[in-house]
Amino acid sequence: MRTGQQRPSAWYAAPALLFFGLFAVLPMVLVVYLSFTDWDGFGFPQPSGAENWSRLVQDGEARDALWLTLVLMVLSWAVQTPVALLIGVWAAGRQRNRAVLSSLFFLPLLLSTAAIALLWRSVLDPNFGVTQSLPFLDRFNFLGNTEIVIYTVVFVITWQYVPFHTLLYQAAARSIPVSLYEAATIDGAGRYKQFFTITLPLLKYTVITSTVLMLVGSFTTFDTILILTGGGPGTTTRIAPLYMYITGFSGFEFGYASAIAVLLLALGAGLSLVVTRATGFRDMQSQQEGV
Amino acid sequence: MTPRRLTRVAASASTLVLLGSLVACGSSGPSGSGGGGGDTAQVWALQDTNLNPIEEASIERFNEQSEAGDAELATFGNDPYKQRLRTAIGSPQAPDLFFNWGGGNLKEYVDAGKVEDLTPLLDENPELKDAFLPSVLAGAQLDGQYYGLPMRGMQPVVLFYNEQVLDAAGVSVPTTWNELLTAVDGLEAAGVTPIALAGNQAWTELMWAEYLLDRVGGPEVFQNIRDGKEGGWSQPEVLEAMTMLEDLIDRGAFGSDFASVGYDVGGASTILAQGDAGFHLMGSWEYTNQLGQSPDFVTTGDLGWTAFPAVEGGAGDPSNLVGNVSNFYSLTTDSTNKETAREYLSTALTDDQYIADLIAAGDVPPVTGVRDQLEQTENADYSTWIYDQTVEAENFQLSWDQDLAADEATEMLEQLSLFFLGEQTPQGFVDAMAG
Numbered sequence: 001m002r003t004g005q006q007r008p009s010a011w012y013a014a015p016a017l018l019f020f021g022l023f024a025v026l027p028m029v030l031v032v033y034l035s036f037t038d039w040d041g042f043g044f045p046q047p048s049g050a051e052n053w054s055r056l057v058q059d060g061e062a063r064d065a066l067w068l069t070l071v072l073m074v075l076s077w078a079v080q081t082p083v084a085l086l087i088g089v090w091a092a093g094r095q096r097n098r099a100v101l102s103s104l105f106f107l108p109l110l111l112s113t114a115a116i117a118l119l120w121r122s123v124l125d126p127n128f129g130v131t132q133s134l135p136f137l138d139r140f141n142f143l144g145n146t147e148i149v150i151y152t153v154v155f156v157i158t159w160q161y162v163p164f165h166t167l168l169y170q171a172a173a174r175s176i177p178v179s180l181y182e183a184a185t186i187d188g189a190g191r192y193k194q195f196f197t198i199t200l201p202l203l204k205y206t207v208i209t210s211t212v213l214m215l216v217g218s219f220t221t222f223d224t225i226l227i228l229t230g231g232g233p234g235t236t237t238r239i240a241p242l243y244m245y246i247t248g249f250s251g252f253e254f255g256y257a258s259a260i261a262v263l264l265l266a267l268g269a270g271l272s273l274v275v276t277r278a279t280g281f282r283d284m285q286s287q288q289e290g291v
Numbered sequence: 292m293t294p295r296r297l298t299r300v301a302a303s304a305s306t307l308v309l310l311g312s313l314v315a316c317g318s319s320g321p322s323g324s325g326g327g328g329g330d331t332a333q334v335w336a337l338q339d340t341n342l343n344p345i346e347e348a349s350i351e352r353f354n355e356q357s358e359a360g361d362a363e364l365a366t367f368g369n370d371p372y373k374q375r376l377r378t379a380i381g382s383p384q385a386p387d388l389f390f391n392w393g394g395g396n397l398k399e400y401v402d403a404g405k406v407e408d409l410t411p412l413l414d415e416n417p418e419l420k421d422a423f424l425p426s427v428l429a430g431a432q433l434d435g436q437y438y439g440l441p442m443r444g445m446q447p448v449v450l451f452y453n454e455q456v457l458d459a460a461g462v463s464v465p466t467t468w469n470e471l472l473t474a475v476d477g478l479e480a481a482g483v484t485p486i487a488l489a490g491n492q493a494w495t496e497l498m499w500a501e502y503l504l505d506r507v508g509g510p511e512v513f514q515n516i517r518d519g520k521e522g523g524w525s526q527p528e529v530l531e532a533m534t535m536l537e538d539l540i541d542r543g544a545f546g547s548d549f550a551s552v553g554y555d556v557g558g559a560s561t562i563l564a565q566g567d568a569g570f571h572l573m574g575s576w577e578y579t580n581q582l583g584q585s586p587d588f589v590t591t592g593d594l595g596w597t598a599f600p601a602v603e604g605g606a607g608d609p610s611n612l613v614g615n616v617s618n619f620y621s622l623t624t625d626s627t628n629k630e631t632a633r634e635y636l637s638t639a640l641t642d643d644q645y646i647a648d649l650i651a652a653g654d655v656p657p658v659t660g661v662r663d664q665l666e667q668t669e670n671a672d673y674s675t676w677i678y679d680q681t682v683e684a685e686n687f688q689l690s691w692d693q694d695l696a697a698d699e700a701t702e703m704l705e706q707l708s709l710f711f712l713g714e715q716t717p718q719g720f721v722d723a724m725a726g
Contacts (some may be wrong), residue, residue, distance in 0.1 A: 040697075041377030042403040085487060125560055126548040126566075143491075144551030232491060233550035234709045249374055251701035 088169020444654025
């Protein structure tokens with residue numbers, strides 16, 4: 001036997017590679033191919049050169065959709081992070097009332113996206129929704145007003161995903177050694193000082209993890225918006241993935257829809273690369289050496 | 292066996308299992324039977340709790356006495372159906388008979404050479420051709436040839452109203468566009484939303500646009516656009532109709548909340564039934580819908596219906612109808628069971644029991660001479676009115692989103708929803724569609 005650590009046989013990777021190849025690489029290659037064709041679903045795709053791509057460059061609707069995707073990404077990150085962080089740190093406490101309330105906060109985690117979107121669509125309905133019988137709220141048309149609807153979408157996405165990120169923060173906050181807080185208390189640090197000098201710095205990598213998940217997650221958000229607003233009113237909430245879907249499966253322009261898909265694929269991959277590089281996600285190390 | 296060898300065996304075994312399951316995925320057809328190529332004719336239709344048992348029974352009766360072979364029904368939801376049919380039609384998984392809406396929707400398939408011409412079948416069986424109302428049969432007629440036979444009731448779009456609301460506001464049922472405008476102003480003054488509109492999806496808004504365009508310009512305008520004629524969208528009638536529609540929207544005819552009212556969740560129908568709106572323009576299925584949702588509203592006689600108002604000086608005949616002409620069965624050119632399919636088309640769709648079942652389910656079949664049967668039903672007032680309207684209609688225009696090719700229809704619906712929100716002008720609509 002050779003010395004040193006024995007690595008598992010390369011065969012171990014075969015099932016994973018096969019799976020990845022067939023369900024990730026192959027569709028990607030096909031979609032790149034389709035983006036250079038004209039295909040309405042009948043017969044075989046007809047090669048059309050770079051026609052779809054030159055159309056995409058000039059397509060103002062695609063630009064609007066991408067911009068909207070970016071707005072949605074930034075808004076949901078900016079809203080979700082502080083909320084999840086605060087609830088997470090709060091829920092990390094071991095008091096009984098906190099345990100009971102946090103299990104209530106985690107309820108949305110148990111619901112499927114479709115159920116959540118349908119639920120909020122009925123709650124916010126301008127004629128029959130719950131909000132219509134509440135004071136103050138009844139003066140807003142949350143799904144029909146073109147200026148409000150994007151915030152409604154952010155709210156619903158936040159409601160759906162905050163519990164998950166809260167869970168991340170709760171677990172991370174619980175792993176911070178109590179001795180640090182005890183020492184700080186002896187040194188005379190108050191509750192807020194402890195939060196900003198101990199809790200927050202030690203949660204740095206959790207913030208990064210949660211940020212990556214949020215950004216990539218909202219970049220690919222699709223089902224919630226499809227059910228909640230269908231991209232409307234008009235095109236106010238038609239984000240890029242939805243634009244791709246409508247082009248492909250209502251307009252049956254599969255070639256052009258594939259071009260949009262390739263663009264999204266490239267942007268999504270670029271986004272994760274940039275975020276992981278910029279935040280040092282790749283060389284994450286333990287923050288608790290010596291504790 | 293050494294541990295190392297064991298892992299190798301385990302890895303290759305799981306690879307095999309994965310491969311095996313992939314192969315299994317690839318070969319599952321509709322209802323597991325693999326579609327065409329078999330000796331049973333595949334009939335594809337939409338899922339519909341009312342219609343499916345009737346279609347199923349019809350196929351069962353056919354199979355008992357058919358000479359050529361057996362048929363089998365497979366059903367799909369609306370959107371999956373459209374996607375599935377597209378990709379299946381050129382493959383060995385293609386159906387033999389498929390459900391469609393006629394018009395431009397069918398034209399795409401005909402142009403791709405996927406649909407069998409049924410004109411010879413109708414020529415051989417003149418009594419079959421005479422059995423259907425000509426205006427409905429024309430719904431699947433392209434370039435003079437017939438590509439489909441009607442397989443269900445007619446669904447013209449009808450102007451429904453709440454009689455109690457109209458009476459309370461002192462408004463009468465309009466027969467012309469100007470009377471409608473007066474009625475809208477009267478209802479607004481009385482503090483109700485004049486017209487209920489489920490504007491969360493654009494097809495409900497489309498009903499207003501297509502009826503107005505028909506009244507203003509007549510059927511030729513639609514035909515020029517459908518045939519892709521140069522300047523089809525820039526015909527002056529389109530701009531005129533859209534300008535009239537803008538006027539209606541600007542008067543507040545649809546209220547301010549319509550953009551988030553959904554039809555599927557019963558929004559607009561409930562608004563009308565509860566007396567919060569005066570009118571509701573909807574397909575003829577709205578009657579059955581109201582009967583199920585708000586039976587009292589229908590039985591007390593408060594639910595009224597009338598033809599879309601005439602436009603003074605417009606080229607379209609006031610008897611013209613717009614809507615879903617009917618649904619059709621068409622035969623694929625690649626079908627391997629053409630004999631069975633032809634026999635089904637020529638015997639089953641005009642079968643007495645099939646027609647009686649459709650009528651019992653509330654449909655108004657596009658078949659000549661069923662008026663007597665309709666008179667004996669519970670909702671005779673309504674169903675005979677629909678029947679008479681379609682018999683007397685000079686033209687029955689297919690709903691525009693079905694009549695145009697899919698990419699153009701998608702663009703049009705999007706522009707229309709922007710238009711109703713006031714983010715697109717009539718001229719802007721024309722330019723966007725013509726460009």
